[in-house]
Amino acid sequence: MNDLVIETRELRKSFKGQAALAGLNLEVPVGSIFGFLGRNGAGKTTTIKVLMGLLKRDSGDGRVFGLPVGGESIGIEIRRRLGFVTEDKELYPYMTVAQIIRFTRSFFPKWRDDLEQRYLKLFDLPPNRKIPDLSKGMRSKLMLLLGISHGAELLILDEPTDGLDPVAVRDMLRELVAISAAEGTTIFFSSHQLEEVEQIADRVCIIDRGTAVVTGSLDDLKTQYLRLRIVFAEELPAPIHWGEGADHIRQEGRTVEILVSRNVDALVNQARSLPGASVERLPVTLKEIFLESVRSN
Amino acid sequence: MIFRLSPSSGQPLYLQLMEQIRHAVETGALKAGDQLPTIRKVAEDLVMNPNTVVRAYRELQHEGILEPKHGSGVFVKESVGGRARVTRKAQAIVESALERLADLGLTEDEMRRLFDNELAQLHAGKASGGKNE
Numbered sequence: 384m385n386d387l388v389i390e391t392r393e394l395r396k397s398f399k400g401q402a403a404l405a406g407l408n409l410e411v412p413v414g415s416i417f418g419f420l421g422r423n424g425a426g427k428t429t430t431i432k433v434l435m436g437l438l439k440r441d442s443g444d445g446r447v448f449g450l451p452v453g454g455e456s457i458g459i460e461i462r463r464r465l466g467f468v469t470e471d472k473e474l475y476p477y478m479t480v481a482q483i484i485r486f487t488r489s490f491f492p493k494w495r496d497d498l499e500q501r502y503l504k505l506f507d508l509p510p511n512r513k514i515p516d517l518s519k520g521m522r523s524k525l526m527l528l529l530g531i532s533h534g535a536e537l538l539i540l541d542e543p544t545d546g547l548d549p550v551a552v553r554d555m556l557r558e559l560v561a562i563s564a565a566e567g568t569t570i571f572f573s574s575h576q577l578e579e580v581e582q583i584a585d586r587v588c589i590i591d592r593g594t595a596v597v598t599g600s601l602d603d604l605k606t607q608y609l610r611l612r613i614v615f616a617e618e619l620p621a622p623i624h625w626g627e628g629a630d631h632i633r634q635e636g637r638t639v640e641i642l643v644s645r646n647v648d649a650l651v652n653q654a655r656s657l658p659g660a661s662v663e664r665l666p667v668t669l670k671e672i673f674l675e676s677v678r679s680n
Numbered sequence: 681m682i683f684r685l686s687p688s689s690g691q692p693l694y695l696q697l698m699e700q701i702r703h704a705v706e707t708g709a710l711k712a713g714d715q716l717p718t719i720r721k722v723a724e725d726l727v728m729n730p731n732t733v734v735r736a737y738r739e740l741q742h743e744g745i746l747e748p749k750h751g752s753g754v755f756v757k758e759s760v761g762g763r764a765r766v767t768r769k770a771q772a773i774v775e776s777a778l779e780r781l782a783d784l785g786l787t788e789d790e791m792r793r794l795f796d797n798e799l800a801q802l803h804a805g806k807a808s809g810g811k812n813e
Contacts, residue, residue, distance in 0.1 A: 416729050557727045564720040564730040582687040585729040602692035602732065655800070661793050662800075666690025 386413050387446075388537050388569045389434060394443035395593075396429055403429040405593035406443065411571055411586070416563050418584030418601075419573040422677060426593040427573040431541055435462060448536065463491070465537040466530015468523060480517070480525060481510035484532075491533035498566075499532040506558075520551035524558070531562055538562070540572035544579060552576075556583050581669045591677045601669070608667040609647050613639045616659030626653055631675060642667065642675060685726055693728055697736040705745055705760055706767040716746065716754045 389411035396404040403426050411417045421427050432438040434447055436458025445452040447461045475483060484503075488494040503510070506524040508517075517525065523543055530538050543559075544552045560583055562568050574580055580587060581601070589597040597604065615637045623639070625632060628646030632639065643650055647664075654662045685696045704710040716722075716737065723730040737754050740746040747757045781791050 415731065553727065557724060560723045560727055560729065561720070564723045578688055582727060583729050585731045602694055602735070605690060605692045651800075652804075661797060663793060663796065668688050668690040670688065671690075 387411060388413050388448060389417075389571060390444075390446045391430075391434075392444040394430070394433065394445055395441045396433060396438065397441055402593050404433070404440075404443075407590065407593060408595055409588055409598075411569065413569055414563070414567050415586045416559065416570045416584050417572070418580030418587040419571060419590065420575065420577065420580055420587060420673060421573075421590040422575065425590045425677075427590060428541060430590070431539055431573065435465070435467065435539070464535065465539055466527070466533065466535035468526040468530060468538065468540040468543055476515050477513070479511050479513050480508050483514060483525070484510075484529065487529045487533065493534045495532050495534055498534075499528065502528040502531060518551075520547045520555065523547070523555060527555075527558060527562075531566070531568070535568065537569045537571065540570070542574060543572055544574070544576060552579065559583060577668075577670045577673055587669070589673055589676050596676045597672060604672060605666065605669070607645065607647075608672050609643045610665040610667050610671075611639075611641045611643055611647075611650060611654060612663045612665055613641070613654045613657075614661050614663075615639075615657070616661075623657070626650055642671070683722070683726060685728065687728075694732045694736040694739065697722075697726075697728075697733065698740055701736070701740060702745060705756055710756050712756050712758045712760050714756045715752075716756070718753060 387410050389409060391407050391409040394404050394407040394409075395402070405426075407426065407430060409430070419427055419430070429438065433440050434445055434452055436452055436454075440453060448464055450457050450461055452458070452461065475486070478486065484499060488499070502508075502524075506521070506528060508521060508525055508528065514522065514525070527538070538559075540559075544555055547555060556579060559570055559572070563570055572580075572584075584601055586599065587597070587601050587604070588595050599607075618637060619634075625641060626646060626649050628643050628650055629641045630644045631642040634640075641650065651662055651664070654660050683697060683700045685693055685700075687693060689696070701710065701716070710716075717725070719730050719733045719737070722728070722733045737746060741748065741754075745757060745760055746754050748754050778791065781794075786794075
């Protein structure tokens with residue numbers, strides 16, 4: 384399909400017999416802001432490195448811009464068309480902001496001067512400051528500027544807000560949203576900050592031990608997952624056998640709470656058919672979905 | 681116009697935005713013919729995904745509350761003025777019902793559950809029969 388920027392099928396990668404990616408399937412549509420979620424060590428950075436051609440996969444397929452990952456020359460082509468903002472903020476320590484911009488633009492014939500100027504001003508980056516003297520937030524913004532100005536169709540960000548203070552986090556998120564709205568750039572960012580993902584992502588993938596355990600549109604997931612709280616007028620005579628989709632059931636006295644992942648209507652009907660039951664549907668946060676899907680270890 | 685969303689409330693953001701626009705129209709904060717802010721402005725102001733704003737606007741167009749005008753943006757539909765009047769009338773009915781329930785000593789939660797249950801019954805009655813979409 385052409386409308387996917389990133390696509391992986393059964394992607395596998397092991398380090399010393401230890402599986403980092405265990406058959407990862409991933410689909411990132413063009414123009415999306417895609418939140419790639421997982422605990423530390425779940426395989427997020429390995430995935431990014433394989434996609435960028437910085438690590439070789441063991442098996443399975445990966446495509447970026449429809450190009451197969453793995454080949455040397457194709458890897459260069461892929462890296463040319465994307466911008467990478469990494470948590471490893473070791474940019475050339477002897478260069479100033481202006482120098483790294485000049486250095487980077489020399490590799491990209493389609494460099495966008497207008498975007499460079501716009502973001503230099505917007506991010507308030509001091510041109511003559513040396514890179515190590517910038518704050519973390521400024522360094523991330525500088526990397527974003529480099530990615531945007533070389534006309535990247537895809538921005539890959541590895542933990543972009545790691546180590547930023549709350550104001551800088553909000554600034555960074557606002558810029559990502561602005562870039563997405565103004566340029567239509569696809570943004571793929573890994574994070575374990577669920578609130579950030581919840582705020583700006585339209586699609587998410589939760590990765591756990593090298594496989595995607597939850598994936599889809601964030602709004603759809605929030606519609607699909609629900610918590611039902613059922614209060615019975617009288618003590619329950621016997622335990623209830625709930626239908627399919629009741630993932631997690633908790634009972635305290637006359638109150639039953641069920642985390643539902645599917646078949647909501649059937650479960651609501653089942654609950655309503657019980658004598659003296661009043662049923663409430665409560666929304667579920669991404670955090671609850673996350674905890675539920677990575678709980679089993 | 682100020683919208684305020686809570687991303688971690690669990691309710692889909694496009695629904696929250698739709699709700700607030702609907703509310704703004706019902707209360708008259710947005711009037712028929714008013715222009716909505718651009719997708720980009722809403723996305724940046726609220727720090728939310730532009731696609732989510734697009735989805736909220738599109739669904740409200742389907743509901744007949746908003747309409748796009750060629751090349752110039754999205755507007756509150758001219759015909760929703762009547763809807764706002766109906767809503768104000770309905771508001772009065774709900775208000776008096778709530779007062780009477782409060783007189784009976786019901787708590788807010790109890791009222792909400794009753795209301796939701798009745799709505800669900802109504803919904804179930806309307807959709808009686810086919811229940812497998």
